[in-house]
Every structure is written in C-alpha cells, then in structure tokens.
Amino acid sequence: MVEFAERSFGKLEIMEKILTNIANPSIAIVGAGPGGLVAARVLQLGGVDVTVYDADASLESRDQGGTLDLHADSGQIAVEDAQLAEEFAALARPEGQAHRLLDPQGAVLMEQTPALDETAAPEIDRAQLRRMLAESLIPNTIRWGRRLASVNDATLTFEDGRVETADLVIGADGAWSRVRAVLTDAVPIYTGVTFVEALFTNVTESHPDIAALVGDGHMWANGDGKTLVLQRNSGDVVRGYISFRVELDWLAEAGLGAADGRGGVLDSNGTSATHTERVRAVLRDRFAEFSPELLRVIDDTEGTLPSRPIFALPTPTTWAHRPGITLVGDAAHVMSPFGGNGVNLALLDGAEIARSIVNAVRTGTAIGDVVREYEERMVSRGATLGKAANDAIAEHYAIGGPDLDSIPNFDEAADQWRANAAEYRASRN
Numbered sequence: 001m002v003e004f005a006e007r008s009f010g011k012l013e014i015m016e017k018i019l020t021n022i023a024n025p026s027i028a029i030v031g032a033g034p035g036g037l038v039a040a041r042v043l044q045l046g047g048v049d050v051t052v053y054d055a056d057a058s059l060e061s062r063d064q065g066g067t068l069d070l071h072a073d074s075g076q077i078a079v080e081d082a083q084l085a086e087e088f089a090a091l092a093r094p095e096g097q098a099h100r101l102l103d104p105q106g107a108v109l110m111e112q113t114p115a116l117d118e119t120a121a122p123e124i125d126r127a128q129l130r131r132m133l134a135e136s137l138i139p140n141t142i143r144w145g146r147r148l149a150s151v152n153d154a155t156l157t158f159e160d161g162r163v164e165t166a167d168l169v170i171g172a173d174g175a176w177s178r179v180r181a182v183l184t185d186a187v188p189i190y191t192g193v194t195f196v197e198a199l200f201t202n203v204t205e206s207h208p209d210i211a212a213l214v215g216d217g218h219m220w221a222n223g224d225g226k227t228l229v230l231q232r233n234s235g236d237v238v239r240g241y242i243s244f245r246v247e248l249d250w251l252a253e254a255g256l257g258a259a260d261g262r263g264g265v266l267d268s269n270g271t272s273a274t275h276t277e278r279v280r281a282v283l284r285d286r287f288a289e290f291s292p293e294l295l296r297v298i299d300d301t302e303g304t305l306p307s308r309p310i311f312a313l314p315t316p317t318t319w320a321h322r323p324g325i326t327l328v329g330d331a332a333h334v335m336s337p338f339g340g341n342g343v344n345l346a347l348l349d350g351a352e353i354a355r356s357i358v359n360a361v362r363t364g365t366a367i368g369d370v371v372r373e374y375e376e377r378m379v380s381r382g383a384t385l386g387k388a389a390n391d392a393i394a395e396h397y398a399i400g401g402p403d404l405d406s407i408p409n410f411d412e413a414a415d416q417w418r419a420n421a422a423e424y425r426a427s428r429n
C-alpha cells in the first residue's frame with residue numbers, strides 16, 4: 001500500500017498527507033529565544049502539545065544581550081496573542097524610546113523625547129522578555145542543555161546523542177540555525193560592519209558621564225564609517241556599541257591571534273582569545289577623532305570588549321516547502337539590527353505559526369497547508385524588511401558618514417507602526 005502510494009504521490013507528499021490527518025500533533029521547537037518561546041506559549045494556550053529544546057544550560061547561563069523595542073504592529077501583537085500584554089507593560093520602558101544624535105565632538109544634532117504615554121515601541125531587556133515568555137509556559141516545556149546536531153524527517157538528533165521525534169519541527173535556533181541547513185544552503189554573510197560591546201553597571205554612581213550622554217534612551221554619535229552607541233537598559237545598566245565598517249578579520253590583522261572566520265581570534269590552543277587592553281588600544285586609534293567624553297565608551301567599559309560582527313542572510317532566502325519542518329525568526333531571515341525588526345519579526349512569526357497550527361487542529365485543516373501559507377507570508381515579509389535593514393546599515397557606515405535626512409523620524413515611524421497594526425488586526429478578523 002505504501003509502495004503504491006509512494007509511486008503515485010512521491011515520498012514528500014505522503015508525509016504531507018500523514019500530517020494532514022493528525023488530530024493532536026506533537027510540535028518540537030528548537031531554540032528558546034523570543035520566537036520559539038512565543039510560539040510555544042500560543043500553542044499551549046490552544047491546547048497543542050509542544051516541547052522546546054535549547055542549547056543553553058539554563059535561562060541565565062550566558063549574557064542575554066541588551067535592550068529591544070517591541071513595535072506596535074508586530075512584537076506587541078504577538079505579546080497580545082500570548083496573553084502577556086499586562087506582564088509586558090509592567091516591564092516595558094516607554095521612556096527608553098528617547099533618541100539623541102551627536103557629532104564626533106559631542107554636539108547634539110537631533111533629540112527626540114516621546115511622551116511617556118507613547119506606546120509605539122517601548123523598550124524591554126532581552127533577558128526580561130525571554131524570562132517573561134519562558135515563565136508563562138507549563139513547567140518542563142523547555143529542555144535546557146540540548147544542542148541540536150541535525151534534523152531528518154522530523155527526527156531530531158542532539159549533540160549528546162539523544163534522539164527525539166515530532167510531527168512538526170519549528171527551527172527557532174537563530175542566525176546559525178541547524179534546522180535551516182536541512183532546507184537551504186543559504187548562510188549569513190558579513191555585512192562589513194562590526195559592533196564591539198561595552199558594558200556599564202551602577203551608572204548613576206559609577207558612570208555619571210555615561211548616564212548623562214545616554215539620557216533615558218539611546219545615544220548615537222556618528223563619524224565617518226563609525227558610530228558610538230549607548231543604550232539604557234533596566235537596573236541602572238547602560239550598554240554601548242563601538243561600531244564601525246571593518247574587515248571581518250580585523251582582530252587577527254591587528255596581530256591578536258588566528259582568525260576564527262566569525263570575527264574572533266583563536267590562541268595557539270585553538271580556544272577563543274581575549275585581549276581587552278590590546279583591543280581597547282586598536283579601537284582608541286580608530287576612533288581618535290571623537291571627543292574625550294565620547295571616548296569614555298571605550299575607556300570605561302567594565303567588559304572585555306567582545307567583537308560582534310553583523311551577519312545577514314541574503315534577501316530573499318527561500319526554500320522548497322518540506323513537510324514536517326519550518327522556521328521562525330532569525331533562523332529564516334537574520335538581518336542587520338537597523339530598524340530593530342529582528343526580534344519583532346521573530347515574535348510575529350512565532351505567534352503566527354502557532355495560531356495557524358491551533359486553527360488547523362480545531363478545524364481539521366491539513367497542517368502542511370497552513371505551514372505553506374505561513375512560509376509564503378513570512379519569507380516575503382522577512383525579505384522586504386531584511387533588505388531595508390541591510391541597505392540601512394550599508395548607508396549608515398558609508399564613506400562620508402550617514403545622511404542625517406535619511407535617519408527615520410520617531411513620530412513618523414510611530415504613526416506607521418500604529419497604522420500597520422490596525423491593518424493587520426483588520427485583515428485577520
């Protein structure tokens with residue numbers, strides 16, 4: 001019978017038809033970032049069985065990054081779908097929407113301070129967002145310390161040798177997704193821009209000058225192909241980014257070790273090398289035209305100045321639909337951080353795929369059909385915003401410095417997010 005069916009329909013179509021008939025499918029999500037976690041939450045609200053696997057040892061096993069703004073037309077809609085709007089409002093920082101733009105000497109070129117009741121894009125720390133989503137799940141939904149090695153026909157093999165199966169695998173495993181590798185050969189490409197991270201804690205007392213520079217939100221001091229960024233986080237913390245157009249292997253070229261191919265360096269034992277003072281000296285040299293006050297971002301950081309090259313997938317990145325496997329968020333469309341759409345799309349993708357599955361189960365629709373529809377919409381949306389984000393980073397770090405007129409006006413962006421949100425809600429009702 002199976003042989004007959006295989007001859008008639010082909011193997012992939014048979015899997016699709018099997019998935020069609022599953023009344024209560026089991027879903028495996030790889031990656032407990034914002035995209036994977038919101039998908040799990042919306043699935044559980046809809047009564048669908050889901051397990052999340054993450055490579056991290058625990059929720060707090062490594063630094064979870066800086067602040068993110070959740071847009072009214074995407075991230076906030078997903079948070080609503082997850083029934084976590086109140087929890088988000090309690091953590092969100094509307095005052096964090098303030099922006100200041102300086103020149104390399106510290107002169108203020110532009111300043112915007114949205115009203116405190118502005119809810120177009122409030123800030124939240126990535127760690128807080130992840131915790132809020134993780135704690136909303138049924139206990140034990142997330143299996144920590146499980147790094148996926150490969151996926152094959154909905155069988156997941158982990159690096160610890162364990163094997164799991166599921167009816168549908170959702171790859172939410174970020175920029176270097178192993179799930180994506182089954183669907184396409186596409187890999188992220190270096191944008192030509194690197195962000196080196198700075199960290200300031202207890203800023204009110206220990207770093208009053210940094211606190212004054214950043215205000216309640218963000219500071220950008222733009223030079224020619226280089227920008228110093230400060231961002232206020234919760235808990236009296238400010239994070240900085242020393243960002244510039246540079247070769248991927250700049251640390252190796254500065255003699256700090258062997259290039260690791262991802263912008264880092266390896267020592268003679270093949271392990272990641274850190275040379276904070278030598279990195280600081282190289283950065284000091286490159287940003288020599290900035291004022292001493294601004295150079296405190298480099299001088300006073302408490303961290304080890306880790307280098308984070310910005311990688312982005314080609315736009316569009318497409319694949320032939322494959323039954324039993326799909327992607328959300330950065331795994332599908334990692335893009336430059338310009339525009340802040342990475343986390344917002346991850347959340348919207350996660351909520352959308354989950355809602356589609358819940359509806360399919362309720363109505364007896366083929367899950368393969370709703371996954372296909374989701375992929376068409378998600379790939380096209382990710383490619384449009386990804387192209388804009390990747391063009392924006394190239395323009396910002398172009399020779400001669402950014403064109404100030406091209407920097408988005410917050411009020412206009414806020415109106416656009418609100419209009420998009422109304423359109424999105426109307427289209428799905």
Ligand SMILES: Cc1cc2nc3c(=O)[nH]c(=O)nc-3n(C[C@H](O)[C@H](O)[C@H](O)COP(=O)(O)OP(=O)(O)OC[C@H]3O[C@@H](n4cnc5c(N)ncnc54)[C@H](O)[C@@H]3O)c2cc1C
Binds near residue numbers: 033055175329330342
């Ligand atoms: C540690 C970290 C810090 C970040 N900091 C910032 C920031 O400060 N500002 C900013 O704008 N963006 C930051 N980002 C990126 C931003 O969070 C993402 O663009 C956005 O959240 C997209 O979410 P995502 O859920 O698609 O993927 P991610 O948030 O990248 O989450 C992917 C998850 O998958 C897990 N994972 C990866 N590979 C495997 C594997 N093989 N097996 C199992 N699990 C795996 C990871 O541990 C991670 O939890 C950060 C991302 C990470 C992972």
